[in-house]
Amino acid sequence: SQKVSILGIPFVNTTETAFQNVLHEKIDQRINTFVVTANPEIVMYAKEHPAYQKLITSANYIVADGIGIVIGAKMLKTPIKERITGYDLFIHLLEWGNDNHKSAYFIGAKADVIRKLRKVVEKNYPDLQIAGTHDGYFGDDRNIVKDVRRTEPDMVFVATGYPKQEEFIDKNRIASNGLWMGIGGSFDVLTG
Numbered sequence: 148s149q150k151v152s153i154l155g156i157p158f159v160n161t162t163e164t165a166f167q168n169v170l171h172e173k174i175d176q177r178i179n180t181f182v183v184t185a186n187p188e189i190v191m192y193a194k195e196h197p198a199y200q201k202l203i204t205s206a207n208y209i210v211a212d213g214i215g216i217v218i219g220a221k222m223l224k225t226p227i228k229e230r231i232t233g234y235d236l237f238i239h240l241l242e243w244g245n246d247n248h249k250s251a252y253f254i255g256a257k258a259d260v261i262r263k264l265r266k267v268v269e270k271n272y273p274d275l276q277i278a279g280t281h282d283g284y285f286g287d288d289r290n291i292v293k294d295v296r297r298t299e300p301d302m303v304f305v306a307t308g309y310p311k312q313e314e315f316i317d318k319n320r321i322a323s324n325g326l327w328m329g330i331g332g333s334f335d336v337l338t339g
């Protein structure tokens with residue numbers, strides 16, 4: 148799909164609907180896919196941390212999560228078609244996953260938030276299978292990754308904030324051929 152480069156970051160340059168359809172196809176085909184939802188903080192952090200920049204540019208897709216990026220792109224005369232937020236993608240994929248009987252693994256946020264998230268997903272998306280959940284405050288990630296490998300979820304949502312979530316995905320995405328996406332504070336928002 149089309150890309151536009153802003154400050155060295157190649158952003159997806161399609162409409163949100165078109166991008167959703169790209170993801171549906173990847174998930175249906177069980178193609179290992181890493182999506183970075185980059186806000187201006189992430190772009191600035193990447194500028195200052197070359198290793199992180201390298202890591203996120205190795206993702207399959209980077210979407211412009213933040214009106215600042217869309218405005219910046221316009222000023223640089225390389226406009227981006229649409230802002231695509233991690234939170235909106237997350238909610239869309241929960242709905243689509245529910246309609247299509249997919250499975251999802253949720254990693255991130257505080258223990259009480261992830262407990263509440265499980266209840267919210269069970270209630271609002273009853274046909275989405277919860278492969279597993281884990282809070283985002285762990286030292287060793289081996290048991291979590293082992294469980295992801297065992298359950299082979301269609302989607303893995305990692306909400307531990309940047310740069311932790313992208314580093315976790317980059318290191319562990321081999322564990323399951325599905326969608327892996329870092330979504331910041333989205334679990335707090337959905338349960339809040």
Ligand code: UDP
Nearest residue numbers: 255256257283284306307308309331332335
């Ligand atoms: N978080 C986590 N583990 C950590 C640090 C943070 O799971 O070690 C969670 C935190 O509880 C919150 C989210 O990550 O739910 C960070 O949200 P924020 O909006 O700050 O995301 P960012 O903008 O940093 O990506």
